[in-house]
Amino acid sequence: HPASHSPLLTGLNDEQLAAVTLPAGHALILAGAGSGKTRVLTTRIAWLLQTGQATPGSIMAVTFTNKAAKEMLARLSAMLPYNVRGMWIGTFHGLCNRMLRAHYQVAKLPQAFQILDTQDQLSAIKRLCKQFNVDDERFPPKQLMYFIAGCKEEGMRPGDVVATDPDTRKKVEIYQLYEEQCQREGVVDFGELMLRSFELLRDDVHLRQHYQRRFQHILVDEFQDTNKLQYQWLKQLAGEADGSRFVSQSSVIAVGDDDQSIYAFRGARVGNMADFIREFEVKNQIKLEQNYRSYSNILDCANALISHNSNRLGKNLRTTQGPGEPVRIYEAPSDLAEASWMVDEIKQLVKNDGFTRQEIAVLYRSNAQSRVIESALFNSGIPYRVYGGLRFFERAEIKHALAYLRLLENPHDDTSFMRVVNFPARGIGARTIEQLQDAARSSGCSLSDAVTAVGGAAGTKLQGFVAQIDVLREQTQGKTLREIIETVEEQSGLIEHYRNEKEGADRIENLQELVTAAESFVTQEGFGKDAVALPLDAQEILPATNLTQSPVSQGLDPEAPLLDQPLQAPAGTLASMVNADTGETMSPLAAFLSHASLEAGDNQAQAGQDAVQLMTVHASKGLEFDAVFIGGVEEGLFPHENAMMDRGGLEEERRLAYVAITRARKRLYLSHSQTRMLHGQTRYNVKSRFFDELPEEALKWITPRQSGFGSFAPNSGAGGAYGSRGSGQFGSNSGWSNKTEVFASPVVPRQKAEPSHGIKAGITVFHNKFGEGKVLAVEGQGDDARAQVSFGRHGTKWLALAIAKLTVVE
Numbered sequence: 001h002p003a004s005h006s007p008l009l010t011g012l013n014d015e016q017l018a019a020v021t022l023p024a025g026h027a028l029i030l031a032g033a034g035s036g037k038t039r040v041l042t043t044r045i046a047w048l049l050q051t052g053q054a055t056p057g058s059i060m061a062v063t064f065t066n067k068a069a070k071e072m073l074a075r076l077s078a079m080l081p082y083n084v085r086g087m088w089i090g091t092f093h094g095l096c097n098r099m100l101r102a103h104y105q106v107a108k109l110p111q112a113f114q115i116l117d118t119q120d121q122l123s124a125i126k127r128l129c130k131q132f133n134v135d136d137e138r139f140p141p142k143q144l145m146y147f148i149a150g151c152k153e154e155g156m157r158p159g160d161v162v163a164t165d166p167d168t169r170k171k172v173e174i175y176q177l178y179e180e181q182c183q184r185e186g187v188v189d190f191g192e193l194m195l196r197s198f199e200l201l202r203d204d205v206h207l208r209q210h211y212q213r214r215f216q217h218i219l220v221d222e223f224q225d226t227n228k229l230q231y232q233w234l235k236q237l238a239g240e241a242d243g244s245r246f247v248s249q250s251s252v253i254a255v256g257d258d259d260q261s262i263y264a265f266r267g268a269r270v271g272n273m274a275d276f277i278r279e280f281e282v283k284n285q286i287k288l289e290q291n292y293r294s295y296s297n298i299l300d301c302a303n304a305l306i307s308h309n310s311n312r313l314g315k316n317l318r319t320t321q322g323p324g325e326p327v328r329i330y331e332a333p334s335d336l337a338e339a340s341w342m343v344d345e346i347k348q349l350v351k352n353d354g355f356t357r358q359e360i361a362v363l364y365r366s367n368a369q370s371r372v373i374e375s376a377l378f379n380s381g382i383p384y385r386v387y388g389g390l391r392f393f394e395r396a397e398i399k400h401a402l403a404y405l406r407l408l409e410n411p412h413d414d415t416s417f418m419r420v421v422n423f424p425a426r427g428i429g430a431r432t433i434e435q436l437q438d439a440a441r442s443s444g445c446s447l448s449d450a451v452t453a454v455g456g457a458a459g460t461k462l463q464g465f466v467a468q469i470d471v472l473r474e475q476t477q478g479k480t481l482r483e484i485i486e487t488v489e490e491q492s493g494l495i496e497h498y499r500n501e502k503e504g505a506d507r508i509e510n511l512q513e514l515v516t517a518a519e520s521f522v523t524q525e526g527f528g529k530d531a532v533a534l535p536l537d538a539q540e541i542l543p544a545t546n547l548t549q550s551p552v553s554q555g556l557d558p559e560a561p562l563l564d565q566p567l568q569a570p571a572g573t574l575a576s577m578v579n580a581d582t583g584e585t586m587s588p589l590a591a592f593l594s595h596a597s598l599e600a601g602d603n604q605a606q607a608g609q610d611a612v613q614l615m616t617v618h619a620s621k622g623l624e625f626d627a628v629f630i631g632g633v634e635e636g637l638f639p640h641e642n643a644m645m646d647r648g649g650l651e652e653e654r655r656l657a658y659v660a661i662t663r664a665r666k667r668l669y670l671s672h673s674q675t676r677m678l679h680g681q682t683r684y685n686v687k688s689r690f691f692d693e694l695p696e697e698a699l700k701w702i703t704p705r706q707s708g709f710g711s712f713a714p715n716s717g718a719g720g721a722y723g724s725r726g727s728g729q730f731g732s733n734s735g736w737s738n739k740t741e742v743f744a745s746p747v748v749p750r751q752k753a754e755p756s757h758g759i760k761a762g763i764t765v766f767h768n769k770f771g772e773g774k775v776l777a778v779e780g781q782g783d784d785a786r787a788q789v790s791f792g793r794h795g796t797k798w799l800a801l802a803i804a805k806l807t808v809v810e
């Protein structure tokens, strides 16, 4: 091939080379973790562009996370002298958003339609249920939310659901009402983005044909985790059914790994791979078997583990890298101890072994695990960054500020209206709101439009609120995003409100952070002056009616894991605010609001900082790190208890573990803890069965003998729990007293203790750093025991007895 000398292709192995340079046509690349699937996909795009076989506008690539999309764009712009911003590279949800923005009229959406995140969605459903007197015991709002999301994932509108029992009929009825409410308010939830975009393509033949002609190359990463609707959406873009055959002019390349299918609970269908091969009559199937990511000890663990699953498509993975370090396994007495061990190891990795923090990841099965780890990192002053979990844009004060901003863009956004109509307090009570809702319902208009229907003093207050928003809108006209946000935060009274609140300082900081987030959004996305539209092929121009609004490309992150979070959130943004079709830009505020709704917990403030990465295993898919910690590898947690009932569930857990293990390049640490505080209860856990499935020769158990576990020996230096490790382990760690302070408040309902360790309220103790102090209170047992000690000039501190060096002063 003429381009085979391209430097792009150097270093690829034969199979990779074949995949990158595949001739036009559909193909499936099926390969294990770290074999270069994503790299092949990225390189192929670069190669197509470089060899002139494709223009930027003719390529669409779907990635699984926003992070992946960003990385792909970054690599492409490094490889090519193109402005890659206008390219359609993003997650399914991001691309759907982009499409709906571009064709909002055809999609019957308001121009400034807003995206509901999961929280908003839930509160919208709650509001609806209240309004229609739905029994929330029989139909819990969360369940309704799952029901609606599930229907949408299957591509079903209320009319498509076959309801045979009264309960389902009721749910469908609520689904219908919910849809009407969303439409009235001009908002869409995540599922709606996908479904609406699918319907747009299905129902509008011109649009469909436009995009079919345009996207000559469709590339899909992590194909094993596509759901039914996503597959149908791809088919709409790729071609037309012709009788029983599917005819496609474009080249669809799907890349996947059946062993990494971890979203069955969210409707993912591994079966899409088989359907794809059949329906697209895929001729080219390529397997990649060389792993470039991990040392063989790590890889051996992954291979051995996954071999316990049945019905695998069957792939081998080998590496030419050496064995590397053994996989380290640590058994902790408690979750707190597990976290402190991680922190110590992380310090070592950075200090002695030259690892950078951002190349270190801590993965967990359940979001609830992150809090303890965060505390430990925080108190050691180690910068960290959490993906998912508590997301910046989900904090109350941020949601409030965003609600005001959204009302500027769209006064009919009732969710936002409800959120801030009486926040800060304006003397608008629940009665008034009910009256307003009644009025809005009976005249079929938005809350904002209904305010004049409410009489008396209450009505005046409501009108005052709407007027305030109108004034703000006027005031911020033509201002920069920064000015808009600052003005809104001030004028709305939010800042003032938090200034008067006892713990408002943090919140004010977050509100200021929102300004920073907006600012970095503007620069990162190249929004505004340096945004350049891509050259267009003539055939890419759409009928003018469809070109009114510019798109934003956003992404959706993997959905929440089973456990704590419902449908978790989508990811941030990428590409540009420039419409690749028209070159138009959209308002910075509108773009930013979209971004905020789709943002996946990429804390803007921490972006770019060299920080340890924390995330669920689900969120780690496709990523890689030099060192990986997997915490809580315990029966009931990993594999998770909800999944252990049946073989399918257990196998999905094993795939999850396979994903987790294969994230590591050089070092892998697995840990489990004997006790763990989860959901307000201490649980006694045994180590995961997955340990039994790992090859012993690749492992190194680093846990010391647990001689003193559970009992406290005040005179044994570091404390009984670490008996055999000696005091050195924690001795150097003078920050410990502070660490426990952080645990003190959030770890509420630990049991009251009997003071078996000799430390009890009233006695005097000595601490290495703080000197003598008086014990005020003791709580918890064994390793969890904590004492509140008053140290005079050092103040009062909560100390973990298992760790703090406390001796009783006679």
Ligand code: ATP
Pocket: 011, 012, 013, 016, 031, 032, 033, 034, 035, 036, 037, 038, 039, 040, 257, 260, 291, 292, 293, 621, 622, 623, 624, 662
């Ligand atoms: P996953 O299944 O986890 O998504 P993947 O198959 O997509 O993994 P990549 O992320 O593309 O794998 O590649 C894994 C690592 O191996 C990357 O760091 C990549 O740059 C590197 N790599 C891939 N192919 C080669 C190669 N031919 N030579 C050197 N390094 C390579």
Ligand code: MG
Pocket: 037, 038, 039, 221, 622
């Ligand atoms: Mg990949």
